Amino acid sequence: MVATSTRSPEKPDVLVEVEGLQTYFLTRGEPMRAVDGVSFKLHSGEVLGIVGESGSGKTITGHSILGLVEPPGRVVGGSIRFRGRDLLALSDEELRQLRGDAMAAVFQDPMMTLNPVLRIDTQIMEAIWSHHRVSKVEARRRAVDVLRLVGIPSPEKRASAYPHELSGGMRQRVVIAIALVNSPALIIADEPTTALDVTIQSQIIYEMRKLCREKGTAMIWITHDLSVVASLADRICVMYAGEIVEEGDTEKVLGQPAHHYTRGLIASIPSGSQPGEQLPQIKGMITRYPAADQGCRFRDRCPAKTDLCDTRPPDVRVSDSHSAKCHHPAHASAALAQESVS
Amino acid sequence: MTLYILRRILQSAFVALAMSMIVFVGLNVVGNPVDILMPADASQQDIADAIARLGLDRPLHEQYFVFLKNALTGNLGISFVNGQSALATVVERLPATLELAVVAMILALVIGIPLGFLAGLRPNSLPAKAIMSSSIVAFSLPTFWIGIVFIMLFAVQLGWLPSGGRGLTRSVFGLELSVLTLDGLKHILLPALTLSLFKIALIIRLTAAGTVEVSGQDYVKFARAKGVRRGRITYVHILKNVILPVMTVSAMEFGNIIAFSVVTETVYSWPGMGKLLIDAIRMVDRPVVVAYLIVCVLIFMILNLIVDIVYSILDPRISLKSESA
C-alpha cells in the first residue's frame, strides 16, 4: 500500500544511502576492484533491483552493506548510511545488532544457506534470540508464525525438520522466513531464485513481492536476470564492472534504456525477439581497466564510442529519476537498438 | 538397518575366514612351536610325540577343518604355549589394550580437537602455523622411536615416570584399570601419549581442514547475516559441523590404535594383546594369533557398526538405509 507513495522522490525517508562505495579484494598483485564507486539511495518500502552480469560486483555490494565482506576483501572507500547512521563507522557489535534485525539477507542457494545439522526452528529462533530476549515458547511461536507466513504447509511439523528433509523451494522459503522473522526494514536478496526451478521461482517472486508490499519492507533484489526484476522492482540499478552504469525507475530503465550496455542486455533476451532470428548481441567481453583509467568502462564494447569516452568519466542525468554513466545516452531507442548489433 | 547390520556381520565373517586361512597356511610355513618349546636336550622321539600331541602331524587342511568346526562353537583352539583357550588368553589381555587405546584416544581428542579448531579458525595466524607444522613433525615420528625417546627422556634421564609395565590396577566390575591409581596413571601416561601422538597430529589436521572448510560455507555467512553472535557461530555453527566427521574418523582410527598398540606395548612392556601377538608370532603359537585376529575383526566390526549408527543418529543427513556399504 505504501509502495506507490514512497516512490516519489520528494518523500525524505531515505533508508539506505550508499555513496561512492569501493570494495576491493587485496590479493597478490593488483587489488581486485570488485565494487568501485557505487552510489544509490533506497527509500523505505521500495524495491530496488540490482542487475548485471556475473562478476559485476552485485553480491559484494550487498555484502558491503551488511558488513559481511571478509578478508582479503575490504571496503576501502565511500560511505553507507542506514537510517542516517554510518554503517562503516559502527563497531562490530553494533553492526551485528543491526544485521538480522533491521536489515536481513536472503542468499542465492538455499541448499547452502541453511546449516545442515541444525533444525529449522533452531535456526529461526537463534535469529530471534540474537536480537530479542524472548521466552522459548514465544520464540517458537514466532518461528511457526513466520513459516506459515511464507507459505509452508503445516509449519508446526516442519519447524522441527532438518534442512535436508525439505525441497529446494521449501528451503528458500525457510531462508526468507528467517529474514522476515524480526520484521526488518530492509531485505537484501541476492539472487534468491536463481537456484530454483522455473515454477518455484515464479512462486517465490510472487510471494516475496506480496510480503514486502504488505509489510512495507524495503528490498534490494540482486539478480542477473532483467526479466525477474521487471515484475518486481520499483527502481533498477544496472551494474557493469563494479559500477552502476544506469539507474532509474523500472519502466524508464527497461522501456527507454539510456546506457548502451543496458540496451544490449535487453536486446539479447531471446524472448524479446522473433524466434529463429539473430539475437542482437553485445560484442566482446568485459574489460578490466587500470585504476588510473578515467574513461568509460564500457567503451570497448560500445557502438557509440567516441574519443570523449576514453578520457572523461561519464555521468548523465536523463531525467529526475533516471541517470546513466554515458556520454552518449540513447534517446531514440529503436535506432540504437539496431546499432548495438555487432 | 537390519540389512545393513547383516551385511557388516557377513563381511566381517569373511575377513575372519580369510585371515585365519592366511595365518594357518602362513604360520605352517614358518615352522612349528614344538622346536621352540622343547628343551635343548629333548630327544627326537620327545619332539615327535609333542608334535603329535598338538595335532600338528595331521595334514594342514584337516587341521584347518578341525579349527573351523570348533570355531563355529566359539572355540578358537588351545594355545600351544600355555594350554589355555586361545580366545581366553587373548580376551584376558584385552582390557589392558583397550584401556591404553581409550586413554590414547581421549588424549588425542582432548589435545587434537582444540588445537586443530584453533588453527582452523585463523589459518594464517602464527599460532596456527606453529600448530600445523608441529603436527607434521608428530605425523612423521615413527611410534617406536618416540617410545624410545620418551623412555630415555622421562624414565631414564629425568626419572619422572616408569619406563614400562602396567603398575597398580584397581578392579572395577571385574575390569582391571590403571587409571584409577596414581601408580597406574604414571605407568599409562607414556605409552598412551606415544600411541596418541600420531592421532593427535591426524586429528589436528582433520579438524583444522574441516574448520577452514566449514568457516567458508554459506551457512556460516548467513548466520552472520542473521546477526548471530560470534561465539555461537564458532561453537555451534562451525564446531558442530566440524566435530562430527572428526569424531567419525577418530572412531575409525580406534581400530588402528589397537593395531598400533602392538608397537607401543612392545616398547613399554605393556601387558596387552599387542604384546601377546608379537610373542605369539615369535612362538608360532597359531591358535593365539588366529584368536587375536578374530578378536580384532570383531572389535573393528562392532566399532564400525557403532560409529555408523551413532553417526546416522547425530547427523540428520545420513540414513543407513541408503548406504550400500
Added chain:
Amino acid sequence: MNAAASIKPQILLSARGLSKTFRAEDDLIARIARRIGLAGPPSVVRALDDVDVTIHKGEVLGVVGESGCGKSTLGRTLAGLIKPSRGEVLYQGQDIHGKGANNKLRLKMQMVFQNPHASLNPRKRVGDIIGEAVRAHRVVPPRDVDRHVSAIMESSGLDPQWKSRFPHQFSGGQRQRINIARALAVKPDLIICDEAVSALDVSVQAQILNLFLELRRKFGLSYLFISHDLGVIRHVSDRIAVMYLGKVVEIGEASDVFARPAHPYTQALVKEIPSIKRDVNSFQPIKGELPSPLSPPSGCHFHPRCEFAGPRCRSEVPRLTTLANGHQAACHLLTPGDVTQEAAA
C-alpha cells in the same frame, strides 16, 4: 494430415517407447535379504517413461521441463551414452544401442554440455581437445587434421592461434565455443545440446545462440535443444517437447505450442515465460512443488498441481492424443476435436 507429412523432410532420428529406470545398486546380500523379507523393494527412479520422439533432418527439437523431469536422461539416451531400459533409438533407421551399431554412425550425434567449466579436460590443449577424436577416427586424413581444426575453430568464432592454450585461459562463452567446435569437428548431423546456454550470462548467451543458429544454416545441422528456459527454447526450436516427470506431456510445432498450449502445465509455463514486458499484476504462478520422481503421483503426474484436475486424472494415466498438425498432448481434459475446433477458430 497426409499432406503435412509428405512435406516433412526425412527422419534423422527416432526413438520409440523409450524408458529408463534407475535403481539402487543391488548386491547379493541385499537380494538375499529381500528374498527372506528383511528389506523392502529397491527404490526406483523412472527418469524416462515411454517417450517417443523424432527429429527430422535440419530440424531443431526443443525439450523443456523442470529439473529432474528427465531431459538430460533423454538427451544422453539418444546420444547413446546410456542404454534405455526399454525402447529403441533409431538413427537413420539403424538401432544405435544394438550390437552391430558402429562408431561411425554414432559419431554422427554429438553433444554440447551445460557446464563450460567441467566439459573441457583441464589438462589438454584446445587444439587437442578439438582434434583428438578427428585423429582417432580419421575423420580427415592425418595431415589435414591441423587445417581442419583451424577451420572449425574459425567457424566457431575462435582464433585458431589459441590452439595451444589450456581451457582455464578462456571465458565461459569461449569455452562453450570450444565445446561446440569439438562436437563440430567430427562432422555430425545432429547435436544434442543439454542446457548448453543455461550457465551463461544473457549477453554471452545471445552470442552462443546466434552461433548455433548460424552453424545450423551453414552445415544443415539438426539439434535436440534441451533447456528449462522457455524463452530460449522458443527462440531456437522448430518443434517443442514439454516434459513432466519422465513423460512427454505435449509436443508440437513451436508456434502451435506457444500459441495454443494444450496441456495445463504447458499453459502455465507459457504464461510464466520471463519477460521484461510482463504485466505485473496479472501473474499467478503454478501452485505446489515438483513431486519426487521416486514416488510420482498416480494417474496424471501433474494432477496435484492442476487446477482443472478431475477424478479421472487421479487414477488414469493420460496418453498423448493428437490435436492437430502433429500437435499432441497428454491430458484427459482434451479431446482432439476440441482443439482442432479452437485452432480453426
Added chain:
Amino acid sequence: QAAEIEELRIGCFTEPPSLDPHWQNTAASNSLSQHIFDRLFHADENQKPVPALAEGWKVIDPLTWEIALRKDVKFHDGTPFTADDVLFTFERSQNVPNSPFSFKSYLGNKKLEKVDDHLIRITTPSPNPILINEIMTVSIISKRVGEKATTDDYNRGTAMVGTGPYRFVEWRSGQHIRLERNEGYWGKKPEWMQVTLRPISSNPARVAALLSGDVELIDFVPPSSLERLQSNKALSLSSKVSNRMIYLAFDHSRVRSPFVKGIDGSEIDNPLRKLEVRQAISKAINREAIGSRALEGMGVPAGQLVPPEIFGSAPELGPDKFSVADAKALLTKAGYPNGFAITLHSSNDRYVNDAAVAEAIAQMLTRIGIRTAVETMPYSVFVPRATGGGPEGLSQFSLFLYGFGGQTGEASVALRSVVATYDKAKGLGSSNRGRYSNPEVDKLISQASQELDDTKRAALMAEATRISMADVAVAPIYFPVNYWSTKKGMTYRARTDERTLAMDTLGGQG
C-alpha cells in the same frame, strides 16, 4: 630376624606361559615352580643335586635305587607329604594334556614303586648314572589336589599347592605373580615375607625399573646396561657362567653343502668336511673379542661342551688360540688358499646379542679369506630350518650358530645330544644337526652312560670331549654369563641354570 624383611619385587625377563609345574621345563617355569613346589633333590647353584624332599638315596644294585623321603613335610593345604604324592607326580608329569612338553624324557624309562609311605624304589632297564639328575627336574605336586586339577586350575591358582617355601597368592598374566612365605616350611625359611615377580621383557624397561626402585632384583641384565649398572654405587651385581654353550655347527655330512660357494661363486665341494678347515675357522675366531665386544663382557670363551667346573668336562681343555696366521695356514693346507664363500645363519632373538655375535664371527672369518654372509632370523624360523623341518631331515644350513644347555647339570647330556652320532631310535645326537660322527666318541659315550662309578664316568666323558673337540665336531664359542642386579646391600646367589629365586636373594643386613 628374617621376618622383618617385607617384600621382594623381582623384574623378570620372561613370564612362564603357564603356572602348571609340569607344563614345560624352562628356566622361567622352573624359577616360579621352585618357589611353590619342592623337588626330591634340588639343584644347587652349580646344578649339583642336594637332598630336598628326599633325605638321600641308596643304590641297591645297578638297576635298582631306593630313595628315602622326608617325614616332616606338609603341603600348603596341611596334608602331609608321602610317597603317594611322588608316584602321582611321576605319573602326571609325563601326561599333561595339550602340553607340548613331557617329562617322559627324564622319567620314561624308570619304574617307580612305593615301598612304604616314605620310601620309594626306582628300577631302570639299564644302569643309569644320572638318575638323580633326571628326577630332580620334576616338581612334586600334591596327589590330593592334583588328581582333580587341570592345567587351568594351576593357572587359576586353585591347584598351586606344593610343599615349597612360598605359597601362591595371585597371577595376573603379563603383570605380576604374587607369593607369600610358607610359614610352615620344612627347610630354611627364606628372608622375604612377600614376593612379587614382574615380567618386564623389555631390557631397558627392566633396568629402568631397578634404577627407579620399582623392583629390588632383576635377572638377565642386558649387556648394553652392564657398564652403567657396574658403575652405579647403589646397585650390586652377581654373575654366573651359564650351563649353555654357544657354538658353531658345521655341515659334516653333505658333499655339496647348500650355503657354500667358491670365492668366484662356483659350486664347490663342502670344505667343512675337512678337519683343517674347521680348525682354521675355530682359530680365526677371536673369542676374547666376542666376549668383551659383541657380548659386552657377558660371555667367556669356550673350548668344550660344558664349562670346566661341570662334572664330566675335560678340565684342561681351553678355548682354541686365536691366530689369523695359523688359520690362514690351515686353510691353505686344506687347499683353500683363497678361501671360499659361505653363509652363516643365526637366530636374532634367542641368545643375548646372538645376531651381533654372528656378525662378529662373520667379520673374523672374512678376514682369513672365508667370505661370510650373515643371515639371521627369529628363533621360530631358525629352529625348523636348522633342524631340517623334521627329525629325519638334514639341516638347511651349512654353518650356523646354535646354543645348547642341559637341565641335568653334567656333561653327558651335551655329549649325547651334540656330538653323538645321530640315532633317532636310541635318542642320540638329537642336537647333532651337522651329523658329526666318530665311532670312538660314540663308544665312550655309551660306556659312560652305563658307568655308575663317578670317577670312571668323568674320565670317559672327558675323553669323549677331548676327541670330539680335536675333531672340531662343533666350534664352541662362548659360555654366556648371566648377570643379576640388586639394590646395594642385597646379594643374589647366581645360578648356572638361569633360575631366579627369592630364596637365593639375601637381604644382607636389611
Added chain:
Amino acid sequence: MSESHRRPFSLLPGKLLSGKSAEPSPGRLFWMDFFASPVATLSLVVLIVIVLAAVFAPLIAPQNPYDLSVLDIMDSRQPPGSESSTGMVFLLGSDGAGRDIFSAILYGMRTSLLVGISSGLLGMGMGVTIGLVAAYKGGRVETVIMRIVDLQLSFPTILIALILLSVVGKGVDKIILALVIAQWAYFARAVRAAALAEQRKEYVEAARVLRLSHARILFSHILPNCMPSLIVIGTLQTASAISLEATLSFLGVGLPPTEPSLGLLISNGFESMMSGRYWMSLFPGIALLIIIMAINLVGDQVRTVLNPKGRG
C-alpha cells in the same frame, strides 16, 4: 545443481583473454605455487639432497658398512669423533659391530628410500589399475573390487605387514611385497573416488560421445586428472612406508642385520641408549625423522597447491 550458477571464469582478468602472452602451463603454475612456501621449498631441497646422498652413498661414505671385511668388532661402540683401528674417523660414532654410523645412515637411507619409493610406486601401479577399472566398469566388477578394498582397509596396515612378513620371511623384496599388499588398497580407493568424480564431469561424457576408446578415456583423460590426489596419497604412503619398514625392523620382522636400514639401526642401538651410547640410535633416528618429515612437508604443500580452495 548450483554448479550452473557459479561462473568461476568470470574471475579471470581480462588481459588473459586478449590473446598474446603465452600463459604458463598448469605444470608451471603448480611449481610457482609450490615454491611460494619456503618451508616446502626447503623440504624439497633436503629431500633431493637426501636422495642424492643415498644414491651416491658408496662415493660419500667413508666405509662400506655392508662389507664385513672392513668392519672390526674391536671398533664397536666408539663415540662420535673417535678414530677406528684403521685410522678412519667415526663422525657419528660406531655401532655394536664396529660399523661407522655415518656410513650406515647413508646406506640405510638407501634401503629405506628404496623400500618407501618402490613400495609406493608398485602400490600405486597396482591400486591405480584396479581402482580405475573399478570406477570405469562399475557394476559387479566394481562391487567386488571395492568389497576387497574395504576388507583390506578395515584391517590396519601394520597387522597385515606383520603377519605377512612373519610368513614370507625377511628381505628387502619381501618387505616391499608386504607393504605393497598392505597399501595398494589406499591407492585403489583414492583413484576410484577421484575417477568417479572425474567421470561425472562432462568432459568424460564428451569423450564418450566422441567414441574414443575406453583405454584412451581411462588413461589419457581420467587418469591425468586423478593425478593430484594420487600424488598426495603417493607421498604420504611413501612416508608411511618408510616409517612402517622401520617399525617392522624394530619388531624384528624387517631386514637382515648385516645390511641395516635406518629402522634396524635405530632398533639395534635402542638398548644402548640406556648406557649413554645415544649415538647408535639417535642419529639414525634423526635421519629417519628428517626423511619422513621432508616427504610429508612436500606432500602437504602439493596438497595445498592442488586443492583449488587453497589457492589464492
